[in-house]
Amino acid sequence: MSLLSYDFMQRALIAAALIGVVAPLIGVFLVQRRLALLGDGMGHVALCGVGIAFLVGAAPVPTALVAAGVGAVVIEVIRARSRTAGDLALALIFYGGIAGGVLFTSLAGGKSSAALNQYLFGSLSTVAASDLVWLGVVALVVLGVLAIFGREIFVMALDPDVARTQGIRTTGMSMLLTVLAAMTVVIGMRTVGLLLVSAIMIVPIAAAQQLTRGFRTTAVVGVVVGEISAVLGLVVSFYLDVPPGPSIVFLSLALFAVCAAIALPLRRRHNRLAASPAPHSSARS
Template sequence: MELLDYDFMRRALIAAVIVGVIAPLVGVFLVQRRLALLGDGMGHVALTGVGLALLTGLAPIPMALVVAALGAIVLELIRHRSRTAGDIALALIFYGGIAGGVLLTSLATGTASTALNQYLFGSLSTVSVNDLYALAVAAVGIVGILVIFGKQLFALSLDSDLAQSQGLRVVRLGMLLTVLAAIAVVVGMRTVGLLLVSAIMIVPIAAAQQVTRSFSSTTVIGLLIGVVSTTLGLIAAFFLDVPPGPTIVFLALGAFIVLATAGWLARGRHAG
């Protein structure tokens, strides 16, 4: 295929598949825990990390990762210790992240917005070999942690009270999950763009939920939708001459609409 003649398209395709697998895998837990906007929130917390790096002269990407992970931990603490709902806790972290990023960057005189952009944002069209390594490492880490803690995280996501009564350390598990998501988002935004990674965490899962009941079938179908929409979206973007990120997100949204309609029709027949 003509498309595979280009190295950058091959890299983009690999990145698309990795994101299509990993993002829904993390996202299914987030959706269950009502933290669907975590991706965007963490993307903005990472800004504070870059601001801090600019101010202190430390390396921006590791700093963004550290600050996003800390933000994730604080998020869990807010949720558990202050009886604040997930979406409010997210909002607090989100706004704090933006404010911190803007303020710190302002204080780090001279290095302006474009510096932030180049540290933080990528696109499927410009994925480099190093970006692929970063994505692969994040992917392996995420899958590894899910293999080890998957069952516990599953119990936590289904019913955290029940999980606690069974002796699981729910706060720590919650932190683990949120930190995982934060790292996925920061690595993803750097390589393929924030919209893509945060939307593909959530939209395929939301679509799958329309027709599935169990957590595991939601995960499998969500993953499938994730991979199909990232790869098809990238290919479509290539032939239609449009940017890949939004094309992929629209495909996933299309899957949501189709499945939601199907689910609605199915339930309608059931009731009638």
């Protein structure tokens, strides 16, 4: 393939492959906790970090990482105290994030405003080798933490009371999940962009659960959908000369439509089967 002969495309493909794996694995927990929009907010907060980086001349990826991490902790602390206050605080922090991001970037002047677009919707040509190291390390950390704590996060999302009677620290796990979501947003900001990175967490899971019956299989199918969308979307954006974020997300939505179309007749058949015999008969052995 000719596009692999470009160094920048190689780097972009690696970055896309990383987000394609990590994002759905976090997304499946966010959907389970009904926090599908949390990733969006984390993206806005990370944008503020990018703006600050432009202003002070720091590296955008680590700065965005710190901003999103701090935002995640603040949101969780407020939410742990009050659910209604948490909802409002979430909104305030998100607006503050995006306003701050654009404000700081504009103050920085120069080419920053043009660069901002690349962070909002992703870019093929700007993944530097040093970025790749950061993204790889962050992705490994997210996957490692999930491998260790994923089961406890699952139980917490199932029922916080039950989780506590298994000795699970639910506020800690909730905090952990939000921080992981913030880190994932940063992994995706170069390729998918901060405005759309949440979609690559959520849409593959929405697609997968059309076809699956278990949590684990939903996560696995979600990763497959995420990976196809991220890598193929990047290739498409190369040939069409468009930002990669929209093409990646559009592709994942198309895959969602395909999965839903496959699932519809299956579900109808299942409902017919379930409706006909006595509902309890199958439960007896």
